[in-house]
């Protein structure tokens with residue numbers, strides 16, 4: 559018999575331990591599936607479309623923390639600004655400024671991660687490691703008082719070549735260590751998905767984003 563969503567949450571929670579946060583990536587899945595995970599104790603859910611996340615936020619218990627894990631269009635930020643807990647994929651100043659503006663309107667501080675491009679394939683979003691370092695030195699950052707940069711996020715290449723995935727996660731692990739020295743709010747390294755989280759664990763991830771291994775194929 560297939561293991562249940564509840565069973566998967568319990569298994570992941572045990573395997574990951576106290577120091578690695580589990581984001582249950584529930585995109586495309588119905589509210590009933592999210593509620594099954596919720597009943598097993600899961601409180602962090604990840605979505606990649608603002609409209610879908612907002613519909614789910616409206617319908618589901620208010621102690622859920624909603625993480626936006628996907629690419630965000632600037633004109634959609636306002637819809638999630640009242641409630642989003644963490645935005646994983648910030649990759650330029652234009653988007654960060656818009657998040658700050660909407661955070662001000664909602665009288666809150668919004669936590670964000672910067673997405674870094676580590677994958678050797680070109681389809682993935684994110685800043686290059688060089689651009690990340692320049693970005694963190696940009697004076698404009700200090701004016702954005704309603705966003706808090708909490709760390710880094712990346713996706714590895716989708717491949718069976720484990721050596722390549724190790725190489726890519728190692729780039730992010732090193733960058734996180736380096737940049738954390740000057741970034742007082744850094745505490746989150748978001749890397750690892752269903753197919754590669756075990757490798758990410760070997761590179762000190764502290765937040766994994768798991769979808770299909772919890773909820774089944776999309």
Ligand SMILES: *Cc1c(COP(=O)(O)O)cnc(C)c1O
Nearest residue numbers: 583606627751752767768769770
């Ligand atoms: C969909 C998605 C995930 C989860 O992927 P699975 O392979 O289903 O675990 C993680 N991170 C991001 C950014 C995603 O878009």
